[in-house]
Amino acid sequence: MSGSRQTQSDAETTPAQPGAGTESKRPLYLQVAGTLREEIVSGVYPVGSKLPTEDGLCERFSVSRYTVREALRLLREDGLVASRKRAGTVVIPPRVSGSDIQQVMSINDLLALGTDTRFRIDAIHTVTIDTELAAHTGLEPGEQWLRVEGFRFNEGENAPASRTEHFINRKYAAVGRLLQRHEGPIFPLIEDLFGINIVRVEQQISAAILPPPLAAVLEVEEGSAALEIRRTYTTADASVAQITINIHPGTRFQHSMSMRRVRN
Template sequence: MRLSPVVASDDPLYLQVARALKKEIVGGLYPVGSHLPTESELCERFVVSHYTIREALRRLRDDRLVSSRQGAGTVVVPRPSADAYAQDVVSINDLLEFATGARFAIESIDMVTIDAKLAARTGLASGQEWLAVRGLRQREGAPTPVCWTEYYINREFAALGKVLGRHVGPIFPLIEDLFGRSILEVHQEIGAAVLSATLAQSLKVDAGTAALEVRRTYKSSDAEVAQVTINTHPASRFRHSMTMRRIRM
């Protein structure tokens, strides 16, 4: 069975894959104790990338349907008896920044020392050095940018700066692939802001326009912060949608 890469759904591919696998798990195709196919086999079946499969499996783990251990594969686990709610979060620009159809045009890459003002915006400790990558994200053919994006990358992974000019898509998978450090937690905060004259000009809105800042903090397998991303959206160009779905365990 293969899933076409072009599907009649607005949901991210990883959610579509996760739902297909969940249906098969609940339907008994993969009983408790059995192994799901390997990442490579799932990539071939669904015609998607390894990154998409990893995110789909992460969703299944969040739903407590499977467990994964390095070298042991992904195993279907017994489900608790109580009902539970799981949460799908999909924003216009995608929670995990697949940025489909939105090109990231880098305007600057440099090492910065976190001062008090930047510490308040990023949640990082003052005095530390981080790789800062800044630029505009814009959809193909759109007259205005989607948002202003700032990446703050742990100096341990600062070598990424050499490859970002050729990279398309989210940055944190590069940390996993090139440095072998899994990203286990992403914390998101959304706050209100007012655009400065400089940033408003870049985003093609009036100075003082209301905006939303979406800050995501990515923690690695050793509980260290690997990356902080801040996306600043003019309020009229951002919508956050949330669906709570009941899962019968």
């Protein structure tokens, strides 16, 4: 009827006029998802990069916010992106079933890690760094740090992907009150709460052997090979804000990185 209003649902799924291509007959959210999927796979949006905002995608594709959100939902289900509050929608590394694949080239890439995992906290307490912890963390003996212990799980998997420990500078220990309700990496929360900037992250990867208790929880054989990844987060004034140590079963972890030749 002339002058009648068309509902959002009808508008987003209305078939194209006769003569239009097959692609235009698909629901708009599938078209948007298909285009973005091709761009992610082809490298237009590399791992660790952000997709445009919902408003930006609405403007680009001339569609509603509902359509954009449905398209992004499909991309998340395909394991191509992860969404996080205040960080937007980030392209994440591909995952092989049963394996945790990480590709880290910048601090921004660390935001992508953890967005599609769940961290189960087992303990939060203040510790004084002794000789053993100093060797484990690289911290000075006698200092006090907030220690957060738990296990990280990949989405849809029951066995833990890693044993995870966070050591947080005592100056920022108040962040511990928020961690039970927090999702994603901790260092952006510290930045937001205390107005600091993490400008450098040093990563050290070492081989390890899983002791019996930890092997049992990670559901692998006692004495299995593992990888220990220690990341040290440093602020602009060169002080250490956080140290994170992840222990991954060797059969479930793969670290991926790419290098480019720089020509003078």
